[in-house]
Each structure stands twice: as C-alpha cells, then as structure tokens.
Amino acid sequence: MKITTRDVVELALLTALLLVVQVGLAFLPNIELVSLLIMIYTLVLGRKTLYIIYSFAILEGVIYGFGVWWIMYLYVWTILYWIVRLLRFNKSIILWSVISAFFGLAFGALCAVPYAVIGGIMAGFTWWSAGIMFDIIHGVSNFVLVLILFRPVYHILKGLNRHFLYL
Amino acid sequence: MEKRRMNKKVIMSMIALAAVIAVMAIGYQVLKPGVHEGAKNINIVVVSEDQSEKEYESKTDAQYLQQAMDEIEDLTYSGEEGDYGLMVDTINGETASYSGNGAYWSFFVNDEYCNYGISEQPIADGDIFKIVYTIGE
Numbered sequence: 009m010k011i012t013t014r015d016v017v018e019l020a021l022l023t024a025l026l027l028v029v030q031v032g033l034a035f036l037p038n039i040e041l042v043s044l045l046i047m048i049y050t051l052v053l054g055r056k057t058l059y060i061i062y063s064f065a066i067l068e069g070v071i072y073g074f075g076v077w078w079i080m081y082l083y084v085w086t087i088l089y090w091i092v093r094l095l096r097f098n099k100s101i102i103l104w105s106v107i108s109a110f111f112g113l114a115f116g117a118l119c120a121v122p123y124a125v126i127g128g129i130m131a132g133f134t135w136w137s138a139g140i141m142f143d144i145i146h147g148v149s150n151f152v153l154v155l156i157l158f159r160p161v162y163h164i165l166k167g168l169n170r171h172f173l174y175l
Numbered sequence: 176m177e178k179r180r181m182n183k184k185v186i187m188s189m190i191a192l193a194a195v196i197a198v199m200a201i202g203y204q205v206l207k208p209g210v211h212e213g214a215k216n217i218n219i220v221v222v223s224e225d226q227s228e229k230e231y232e233s234k235t236d237a238q239y240l241q242q243a244m245d246e247i248e249d250l251t252y253s254g255e256e257g258d259y260g261l262m263v264d265t266i267n268g269e270t271a272s273y274s275g276n277g278a279y280w281s282f283f284v285n286d287e288y289c290n291y292g293i294s295e296q297p298i299a300d301g302d303i304f305k306i307v308y309t310i311g312e
Contacts, residue, residue, distance in 0.1 A: 035256065073273055075311070100181060106188040113195055134290045140203040144196055151192070 011056070018169070019056060022049060023063045030064075031071070038115075038146035043108050044154050044161065046085050050092040052165045061085045079122040087111075087118065105154040112146035207295075215300040217243060219250065221266055222307040224278070229267070240282075240289075240296040240304060260292030266306055277311040 011019075022045075029041045042064075049057040065081040072078075088111055098104065116139040124132020219231045231250055237243040241261070244250055254263040263280050264271055271278035282289040282296070283305040289296050298304075 037256065073277070073311075100185060102185045103188060106185075106192050109192050110195070113199060131290075137202070137206040138291050138295065140199050140206070144199055144203070147192075147196060 011059075015056060019053075019059050019063070022053075022165075023060045023067070026060060026064050027067050027071075030068070038112070038142045039149040039153075040146075041153060041157070042085070043088060043111055043150050044157055046088050047092050047104060047108060047154070048158070048162050048165050050089050051096055051162065052169050054093075057089055058086070061089060076122050076126065077119070080119040084115065084118050101155060101158050104158055105151045108154040109147040109151035112148075112150035113143050115146050116140065116143040215298060215302070217298055217300070217302045217304065219244065219247065219304045219306065221250070222305060223267075223269055224271075224308040235298070237298060239294055240284075240298055241293040243298055244293065260294045263293065263306075266308075269308065271308055273311070279309055279311065281305075281307045281309040283307065 026042060026045050026049075029045060033040055046057065046061065049060055053060075062082075065078070065085070068081055069078045091107060091111070095103075095107065116136050120132040120136035123135045215235055215237075217233050217235060219233065221229045221231075223229070231247050233243055233247055235243045235246055237246060244252060249267075251265075251267055252263050253265045254261045256262070263282075264273075266280055271280050273279050282293065284296065284298075284302055286303075286305070289304075291297075
C-alpha cells in the first residue's frame with residue numbers, strides 16, 4: 009500500500025477528527041461516534057483506515073495514560089474494521105446500524121479480555137458483568153447514531169476523499 | 176426478489192438484536208451485586224499519600240458504598256463521571272492525579288480490590304473499606 013504526502017495529510021486530519029469526537033463526547037457514558045467514523049473510514053479509505061486506528065490508539069494513550077484499558081484499543085477497533093471490510097458490499101443503513109449495535113453490545117466483553125488475561129477468567133467475567141448496562145446503552149446508542157448519521161457523514165467523507173484525490 | 180430477501184435479512188437482524196439486548200438485560204438483573212438491607216456497621220479507612228490513616232465508623236442503611244460515604248460528614252470526595260460511574264480523584268481534599276504522577280485512589284473491601292464503582296459497590300454488615308492513595312507502576 010503506497011502512502012503519498014496527500015494521504016498522510018488526509019489520514020492525519022481524519023485521525024484528529026476521530027480524537028476530537030471521542031474527547032468531545034467522553035462525558036456521555038458509552039455514547040460515542042468513534043464506531044460510526046471507523047465504519048465509514050473503512051468503507052471510504054479501505055486499508056488506510058488501519059493507520060488511523062493505530063494513530064488514534066497512541067493518541068488516546070498519550071491523553072489518558074497507557075493503562076490496562078489501553079491494550080483493548082489495539083484490537084477492538086481493528087475487529088470493527090475487519091467486520092466492515094468483510095461486509096463492505098452491504099448497502100442497507102439499517103444493517104449497518106444493527107452491526108454497530110452488536111459491536112456496542114459486545115464492547116464490554118471485548119474490553120474484558122486483558123482483565124481476564126491478567127486477573128483470571130472470573131476477574132474478566134466480573135468486570136464484564138458489572139458493565140452490562142453500559143453495554144446495552146452503547147448498543148442502543150450506536151444503533152440510533154448510525155441510523156441517523158451514517159448517510160450524511162458517509163457522503164461528506166466520500167466527497168472529502170475525492171477532493172483530496174484531485175488536489 | 177432481491178429486495179424481499181434484504182427485508183427478510185433486516186427483520187431477522189433486528190429480531191436478533193432485540194433478543195440479545197433482552198438476554199443481556201436479564202443477565203444484568205441476575206448478575207448484579209446483591210445487597211443487604213438494614214442497619215450495618217462498616218468502617219472506612221482512608222490512607223493518604225503520606226501513609227497516614229483516617230478511620231470512619233458508620234452505622235448505615237445504605238446499600239452501596241457511595242451512599243454510605245455521603246452519610247459521613249467528615250469524609251469528602253469528588254471525581255469525574257466515567258464509563259463505569261464516578262471515578263474518584265479527590266478524597267478529603269487530597270487529589271490523586273493519574274495524568275500527573277500516575278496516582279489514583281484504590282478501593283478495597285475486606286482487603287479485596289473492589290470490582291465495582293462506588294455507586295454499585297454493595298456493602299454488608301462488618302465490611303471494612305480501604306481507600307488508598309496509590310501510585311501506578
């Protein structure tokens with residue numbers, strides 16, 4: 009995959025957007041737009057999205073500290089990336105909403121893995137079960153946000169990507 | 176034909192989603208920490224950065240640690256709301272700054288690390304809670 013200077017600028021801007029959106033909505037528990045943006049980045053940019061995901065993870069670590077929680081940032085968004093890559097021919101917004109909702113519901117379980125590895129299966133299970141209600145909020149909010157915002161954000165980013173191609 | 180198949184997929188996925196949410200909601204009800212009601216005697220020990228200890232004895236009907244902490248006049252705390260409830264960063268005016276020196280307040284119940292946020296940490300008669308100024312490695 010060849011990366012040009014234009015790609016670097018575009019990827020940096022989109023990483024910054026992801027970070028601003030995450031930090032800006034951090035006060036709302038488990039209501040986030042990161043999933044939506046990563047889904048759309050994956051559909052518009054393809055494999056280049058991985059650069060954004062790992063740059064974003066490093067920046068999150070710099071801001072919030074590289075704790076145990078940070079390990080999951082290295083794989084949860086990559087899992088979402090691969091799900092979207094596999095289903096990239098889907099044209100139904102409702103199905104994207106459902107996929108995003110399932111991702112939100114599974115988020116706590118995915119994040120519990122480092123705790124299960126460090127503290128044992130029960131520690132991971134307890135960590136996950138304590139946050140089930142937050143996972144439900146995450147799943148439902150992901151569904152609604154993708155349903156409402158997928159189409160406009162997709163078209164804006166598609167246009168932006170085309171604009172960068174012809175700069 | 177294609178549209179009908181798509182509609183079927185959408186309906187099936189929505190049903191699956193609703194089913195998973197229902198199962199998780201039931202799971203939460205079953206797995207959420209149990210509580211004991213009635214008068215309970217608990218102790219809360221605050222261990223500051225300089226290792227000095229301040230102990231509070233409380234007789235409470237509170238079900239969760241946060242309520243019990245609220246009832247103790249001398250014990251003050253504050254923090255930021257996070258994904259898993261209040262992340263306490265200041266106890267009795269002493270702030271643990273994770274972004275500064277990696278410090279945070281650890282919560283223990285009967286010498287076991289608390290797995291829940293203070294708003295969900297159940298309390299039982301005789302529990303000893305420790306709130307310890309900790310510097311991460």
